[in-house]
Amino acid sequence: MSPSSHFIMSWLSSNLIKGRVRERRIITISGIAPDIDGVGLLIDPILRMAGHSSNLWGEWHHSLHNLGFCLFVTCIAYITASINKFKVACMAFLLFHLHLVCDLIGSKGPDGYQWPLSYLSPFSEVVTLSWKYQWELNAWPNIAIALVLYLVMFRCIKYKKRSPFEIMSKKADDAFFRIFDRFK
Numbered sequence: 001m002s003p004s005s006h007f008i009m010s011w012l013s014s015n016l017i018k019g020r021v022r023e024r025r026i027i028t029i030s031g032i033a034p035d036i037d038g039v040g041l042l043i044d045p046i047l048r049m050a051g052h053s054s055n056l057w058g059e060w061h062h063s064l065h066n067l068g069f070c071l072f073v074t075c076i077a078y079i080t081a082s083i084n085k086f087k088v089a090c091m092a093f094l095l096f097h098l099h100l101v102c103d104l105i106g107s108k109g110p111d112g113y114q115w116p117l118s119y120l121s122p123f124s125e126v127v128t129l130s131w132k133y134q135w136e137l138n139a140w141p142n143i144a145i146a147l148v149l150y151l152v153m154f155r156c157i158k159y160k161k162r163s164p165f166e167i168m169s170k171k172a173d174d175a176f177f178r179i180f181d182r183f184k
Contacts, residue, residue, distance in 0.1 A: 001102040001142055006032045008149045009102075010095050011164040015156055017087050025167050026077050030092035033073045034099050037064040065103060066121040070096040100129075106142045108134045 001009075010031025014024035040057030047054035070093065077092035078085050100117060108114050116130040135141055157163050157180065165172040 001099075001106050002137065002146065003032060003035045003038070005142065005146045005149055006035060006099055006102065008146075008153050008164060009098070011167060012149065012152055012156060013091065013095055013098075015160060015162075017084060017091060019084050019088065020082070021162075021166050021170075023081055023084060023088050026080055026088055027091045027095060028164075028167050030073050030077050031095035031099055034065045034069065034096065034103070037062060062103075062115050062117060063121075065100055065115075065117045067119055068122045070100075104129055104131050104134065106135050106137065106139065106145075108136045108139075110136065110138075 010028040014027035037060045044054045074093045078089035081088035114130050114134045116128045119129050120127045163176045165176040
């Protein structure tokens with residue numbers, strides 16, 4: 001599943017519990033946190049242009065898709081939430097795992113390589129998860145899921161009067177609604 005789909009899915013899920021924007025922000029970030037390890041895609045070309053050799057993406061991609069990082073993210077969610085701490089931490093834990101499940105079923109690379117996840121890492125490398133029917137990242141099921149997520153997102157925007165841009169800032173959310181209101 002693409003990072004944008006993980007983001008929308010996480011933001012929609014954050015709207016399921018009562019809370020303020022702070023709690024929705026924490027939950028949403030928890031749901032996309034495993035993809036932080038893909039930042040090498042941005043850094044590697046910059047370092048290469050500067051004359052350095054870099055393979056951060058190759059070395060680190062999917063290294064945070066595991067129980068160890070999930071527990072870290074869950075603890076941070078609990079600590080940083082100002083209300084409903086336990087619910088926020090539970091949502092963080094669940095969304096992290098939903099992210100892993102979505103990646104297991106729909107994140108095969110264009111070269112056919114399936115991304116196995118070392119679930120118990122860093123505690124153990126005994127359990128490695130993969131699914132032989134995993135579809136490619138750009139396959140129709142991922143596109144269909146993304147379309148459904150966007151439809152639900154716009155319904156949520158309409159009825160809850162908030163958008164995923166609230167995760168970035170109040171100004172970004174307000175700017176979105178200035179544009180959104182023009183199309184009513």
